[in-house]
Amino acid sequence: MGGFVLVALAVAADFVTGPGITFAPVLAAVPVLAGTGTRRPTRPLLAGALATAFVAGLTLYDAEVPAVVMVTAAVTVxxxxxxxCANVAVVAAQERELVRVRTVAEAAQRALLRLVPRRMGPLVVAVRYVAAEAEARIGGDLYEVMxxxxxxxxxxxxxxxxxxxxVETAADxxxxxRxxxxxxxxxTExxxxxxxxxxxxxxxxxxxxxxxVGIPDTPGPAVVVNCGHPPPLLCHAGEVSEVRPPVDAPPLALxxxxGGGYRARSLAFERGDLLLLYTDGVAEARNAADRFYPLAQRLALLPHAEPEALLDELLVDVRAYVGSGLTDDAALLAIRRER
Structure with missing residues (x-):
């Protein structure tokens, strides 16, 4: 639409100013305007043909304008x-490739990060995975419940x-x-x-x-083994506490x-309790003042009834705190023992 308006204005200006002055060079912008917002090269091609035709017409009208000016205008168009047209074709091809890559990434994510059942006996489970990049579908954060x-x-x-x-390491x-x-x-083994x-x-x-984390089918404490990861958070009777390991241990592969080995911590996981596991994409999210997101404090203010609703509200709160998108991938896993 902008291209047609520009053609009309250029032609009108030519007629108003008379044969001695031409606005034909302005018509070189017509195919650019026609190519904006489209993935079909035919649109700027037709707009360019129209602009070239008008340059030819103005050449006949503006007889007093030097021929080199009009020829230059036509060549420029x-x-x-x-x-x-070439740029539109390249962008369209890149978008098709992006769609293909995203489809492959989604298939890889489904293969690696399987759907988690919402219920496992007396346990209610919810999982969320958020990629830092808008076009990403999978990264280095991983989870499993089985x-x-x-x-x-x-x-x-x-x-x-x-x-x-x-991604290869996550798969391994x-x-x-499993x-x-x-x-x-x-x-620990x-x-x-x-x-x-x-x-x-x-x-x-x-x-x-x-x-x-291991949670036995029979009544009894859960077991937590931490390998250099942010400590899980336990919500019990409205209070939130960190589940820290008995001793600090290095990440896997280190x-x-x-030397030594990993040590387990016994954890009372009673009816109505909720356990939150997460990655540092949440715990280390920063606001405009460069302050970390206070996960434990914010979690204490949220209702702990349903894991699904809790994770949704938590992610909304994190995004509001950061004020923009997350800068790192984030995985959240919440599990509650029913009353």
Missing amino acids: VVVTFFT RTPFGVRLFVGDVCGKGLGA VLGVF EAARAEPDL VARRLDSALARRPASEEFVTAVL LGLV
Whole structure:
């Protein structure tokens, strides 16, 4: 529409100013305007042809204008039309490629980060994954919830790294966890196997912070193993507390550097309690004053009845606190034992 208006204004200005002055060079902007907001090269091509035709007509009308000026105007319109059509075609091809990549990424996410059942016996579970990049669908944050012969086992981790290397590491970690969680009765042994598997990966510099939780089917305490990850938060009787490990432990793949092993903490997880596992994309979100998001304080102000509603409200609160998009991927996993 803007191109037609410009053609009309240029022609009108030519007639108003008389044969001695021409506005034909302005018509070079017509194909540019026609190419704005479209992914079809035919639109700027037709607009350029129309502009060229009007330049030819104005050449006959503006007989007193030097021929070199009119020829230059016509050549400019043709050149601009060519480059505008090429740009539109390139942008359209890139968008098609982006759609294809996003489709592949979504398939990879579904394969790695499976859908989590909302209920597992007396447990109600909710998961949220938020990618920092608007076009991203998967990153280095990972989670898993699965039923095993030893009860329900949960895993939340964060790969130190970006790109395809982080995705490959996440796939390896989840594969080992899914196998070890069903085979090992001791959750610390599951963590040890994860560390050993990552340490054996050739030419890999990625490590993974992680927290593992085991909740038995029979009444009894839960077990938490923390591998250099932000501590889970326990909501009990309206109060929020951090579930810190008995001793600090390194991330997965780095245990061999310090020696020793991972240690478990027993956790009273009673009816009505809610446990929140998360990655540093939430805990280290910053506002305009460069202050971290006070996760434990904000969580204490939210209702702890339904995990699904809690995570939705929590993410809304984080975005409001930051004032813009998250700068790091974020994974949240909330689990509540029903009353």
